[in-house]
Amino acid sequence: MSDEELTDIEKAAILMISLGEDDAAEVLKYLGPKQVQMIGEAMKELDNIAQSRVEGVVSDFMELVQDQTGIGINNDRYIRAMLNQALGEEKAKTLIDRILMTTNTSGLDTMRWMEPRQIAETIRYEHPxxxxxxxxxxxxxxxxxxxxYFDDKVRLDIIMRVSSMDRVQPQALQELNEMLEGQSTSSAGQFRTMGGVKHTSDIMNLIESTIEAELMEGIKEVDEGLANQIQELMFVFDNLIDVDDRAIQVILREVASDVLILALKGADTALQEKIFRNMSKRAAELLRDDLEAKGPVRVSEVEDAQKEILSVARRLADDGEIMLGGGGEAMV
Known part of the structure; x- marks a missing residue:
């Protein structure tokens, strides 16, 4: 595989490994949980990387830096246990400790570094x-x-509350933070915009398909108007047909070929052709051959692959690289 076939995340992983612990720590502490997780997972997959490839990635990085007056990194939240999963506990320990020494992560922020099952168990018996x-x-x-990880009734109750949420009072946030971390936080004095129909639709986009269908049915029974609002804002896999070609190309650079093959098994011909058009001729031919050779797959596998691609698209939209609108509107 040539350097051109590496994704940006894979290049970042190679760069982090080549920097060494001290310098990697300084870089990673400016990234958010999701970014660190993606880089960590890519680091875990790297094996026997040729020196020429490392040199190529570093060279590309240096050229990029020289063309800019600064690197626009948002000072967000600090790295946590994701590196344990990426590098193993022993290798990650020194790196994690060094970064976390200066963190001001609040009780709520720590939740973003926890595994979903752990979060569910932590809040299972709390007030809805x-x-x-x-x-x-x-x-x-x-x-x-x-x-x-919650049952149907609890899920519906939570999602209805999230959809009707607008702002959370600072005192409530402060008390929640104190409950989670056992000390006061800096939340007081600021209203926090949270929840709402848009956030609910984003969650519904990414939740497992059978759960999504059950939840939507439950919401309709309680408030049909709300259900319609959520559906209008949801961006589903079929909406990719309306996405700008350049945005599709950006998305494809971040998607593994095996995930794309699975996702396209459940796509209609028009969407498949759109994907083919936004690849090189050789890559499109290989993808067509792989699709034809792929035997029957479970619907759940196809849906999971499509959700993964939607997650990539949403991340790119959040990072400002593409724009995805409700109902499939998109521009770059």
Whole structure:
């Protein structure tokens, strides 16, 4: 595989490994949980990387830096246990400790570094309003995974509360943070915009398909108007047909070929052709051959692959690289 076939995440992983612990720590502490997780997972997959490839990645990085006056990194939240999963506990320990020494992560922020099952167990017996605030605070993909560990009735209650949420009073946030971390936080004095119909639709986009269908049916029974609002804002896999070609190309650079093959098994011909058109001729031919050779697959596998691609698209939209609108509108 040539350097051109590496994704940006794979290049970042190679760069982090080549930097060494001290310098990698300084870079990673400016990234958010989702970014660190993606880079960590890519680092885990790297094996026997040729020196020439490392040199190529570093060279590309240096050229990029020289063309800019600064690298636009948002000073967000600090790295946590995801590196344990990426590098193994022993290798990650020094790196994690060094980064976390200066963190001001609040009780709510720590939730974003936890595994979904762990979050679910932590809040399982809390008041539904506390559960809904935490779900609203999480990134949509993480929130979707957490909700999968609750039963139907609890999920519906939480999602209804999230959809009706607008702002959370600072005192409530401060008390919640104190409950989670046992110390006061800097939340007081600021209203926090959380939840709402848009956030709910983002969660519904990423939750497991059978759960999504059950939840939507439950919402319709309670409030049909709300269900319609959520559906209008949801961006589903078929909406990719309306996405700008350049945005499709950006998305494809971040998607593994095996995931794309699975996702396209369940796509209609028009969407498949759109994907083919936005690849090189050789890559499109290989993808067609792989699709034809792929035997029957479970519907759940196809849906999971499509959700993964939607997650990539949403991340790119959040990072400002593409724009995805409700009902499939998109521009770059």
């Amino acid at each position: 309003q506390i559960q809904s605030v935490i779900i609203a605070y999480l990134e949509p993909d993480q929130a979707a995974n957490v909700l999968s």
